[in-house]
Amino acid sequence: MAEFRIMVDPYLIPEQYKSEIELVRKTAREFAQRYFTRELAREVDHKEEFPWDLYRKAGELGFIAATLPPEYGGGGLTTELASAVITEELVRADTTLGQGILSGAFGLYALYLFGTEEQKKQYIPPVARGEKTFFLALTEPDHGSDITQLSTVAKKEGDYYVLKGIKTFITNAPTAEYGLILAQTEPEKGYRGQTLFLIHTDWPGVDVKPLKGKMGQRASPLGEIRLDGVKVPKEYVVGGPEGLNKGFYWALQYLNIGRVHVGAVALGMMLAAFDRAYDFAQKRVQFGRPIIEFQLIQQKLAEMAQLIDISRLAVYRAHLILDEYIKGAVEPRTMAAISSITKVFVTENATKVIDHAIQILGGSGYMEEYDVERIWRDHRVTRIYEGTTEINTLTIVDSLRRGFYTL
Ligand SMILES: Cc1cc2nc3c(=O)[nH]c(=O)nc-3n(C[C@H](O)[C@H](O)[C@H](O)COP(=O)(O)OP(=O)(O)OC[C@H]3O[C@@H](n4cnc5c(N)ncnc54)[C@H](O)[C@@H]3O)c2cc1C
Numbered sequence: 001m002a003e004f005r006i007m008v009d010p011y012l013i014p015e016q017y018k019s020e021i022e023l024v025r026k027t028a029r030e031f032a033q034r035y036f037t038r039e040l041a042r043e044v045d046h047k048e049e050f051p052w053d054l055y056r057k058a059g060e061l062g063f064i065a066a067t068l069p070p071e072y073g074g075g076g077l078t079t080e081l082a083s084a085v086i087t088e089e090l091v092r093a094d095t096t097l098g099q100g101i102l103s104g105a106f107g108l109y110a111l112y113l114f115g116t117e118e119q120k121k122q123y124i125p126p127v128a129r130g131e132k133t134f135f136l137a138l139t140e141p142d143h144g145s146d147i148t149q150l151s152t153v154a155k156k157e158g159d160y161y162v163l164k165g166i167k168t169f170i171t172n173a174p175t176a177e178y179g180l181i182l183a184q185t186e187p188e189k190g191y192r193g194q195t196l197f198l199i200h201t202d203w204p205g206v207d208v209k210p211l212k213g214k215m216g217q218r219a220s221p222l223g224e225i226r227l228d229g230v231k232v233p234k235e236y237v238v239g240g241p242e243g244l245n246k247g248f249y250w251a252l253q254y255l256n257i258g259r260v261h262v263g264a265v266a267l268g269m270m271l272a273a274f275d276r277a278y279d280f281a282q283k284r285v286q287f288g289r290p291i292i293e294f295q296l297i298q299q300k301l302a303e304m305a306q307l308i309d310i311s312r313l314a315v316y317r318a319h320l321i322l323d324e325y326i327k328g329a330v331e332p333r334t335m336a337a338i339s340s341i342t343k344v345f346v347t348e349n350a351t352k353v354i355d356h357a358i359q360i361l362g363g364s365g366y367m368e369e370y371d372v373e374r375i376w377r378d379h380r381v382t383r384i385y386e387g388t389t390e391i392n393t394l395t396i397v398d399s400l401r402r403g404f405y406t407l
Pocket of ligand 1 (some may be wrong): 138143144168172214383384385388393
């Protein structure tokens with residue numbers, strides 16, 4: 001019989017990126033095979049601990065800030081698609097460990113895009129190298145989906161801004177030495193009067209409380225940051241004097257990137273669930289046959305395959321468009337539509353895929369021992385953070401109605 005080979009790349013990866021993508025896929029896969037263990041994953045999940053050792057190792061390989069330039073300690077990869085593939089591979093290997101280490105630098109890209117040269121040179125490299133973590137604090141107890149008016153205020157007093165307020169649900173707050181805070185510099189201007197500040201967590205007046213008891217993603221620490229009259233020198237306004245009152249816009253422009261990255265995380269989680277369900281279906285025998293021979297099981301596997309295949313296409317496409325967006329070639333509100341479409345499609349379908357995986361495993365799917373229970377817990381928040389499905393849905397329709405995206 002003739003030997004068949006796929007003659008086309010099913011994901012249409014541009015020719016110029018193919019060798020880079022193949023190399024990062026191989027390196028990420030080998031990294032996970034070597035260092036990720038089920039025991040470690042369960043341990044950090046139980047104890048809610050950040051896997052520092054793995055994070056440092058990933059930083060040495062350039063995985064933490066894969067597409068940032070080497071002069072900032074980044075991996076220097078040429079396309080965001082490469083970072084998608086690293087995420088896909090690490091999260092596919094283990095959802096808790098992969099997501100945990102990759103979120104250690106959450107928000108760093110905002111500093112890269114909007115910080116002054118001095119801010120970038122000083123603060124990005126230790127995070128990119130996996131020595132420190134980072135945070136981006138937008139959410140407050142009374143302002144989650146709606147951050148157009150914040151309770152956290154920054155009052156100018158001479159050469160300082162004095163920050164007062166509470167930020168909550170902040171990824172990495174308990175481990176990070178510094179990160180970004182969004183505050184009202186001119187409360188009467190609403191979202192047009194918000195500014196991003198770089199702050200250190202050991203400055204007087206800053207108090208960080210870890211928030212324990214998350215459903216999933218328990219290797220990724222969460223915390224509340226209380227700011228009680230924190231004196232922030234004016235040099236710590238992100239972007240310098242020009243950054244004043246740009247915070248809200250910059251936060252949204254950053255979320256255009258973050259939401260696409262969440263798509264890659266959810267893709268990795270779908271694949272993790274599929275791998276386990278497919279393996280189980282071949283081995284588990286009922287009524288004298290492996291359950292994969294039952295059509296009702298085949299139907300679920302086929303649906304999982306469709307949703308994963310098209311989600312991967314969506315995630316890869318969005319990362320390639322991100323390359324253009326980061327260069328300034330895509331209008332932010334057009335990118336917002338593409339980011340929201342990608343995030344909603346992939347994260348909502350991740351729920352379907354992972355739910356099918358649990359069903360295929362039957363009672364075992366409900367038990368810790370078989371991992372899909374943990375994958376379910378890990379994936380669920382992808383529909384909530386960086387804009388809920390509802391908020392991203394509103395963005396999609398708004399973009400269509402205002403002509404920033406057309407179908
Ligand atoms: C694990 C985790 C990590 C996080 N990390 C960070 C972080 O690092 N930095 C940060 O700043 N924040 C972070 N968050 C916060 C997260 O972004 C918010 O939880 C999210 O934006 C939703 O805000 P909320 O929880 O206040 O819900 P709410 O805004 O109160 O929403 C409650 C419900 O109402 C719906 N809703 C709200 N408005 C509308 C509307 N107009 N139309 C229809 N439905 C609506 C929402 O979709 C949701 O279903 C994190 C949260 C979690 C759980």
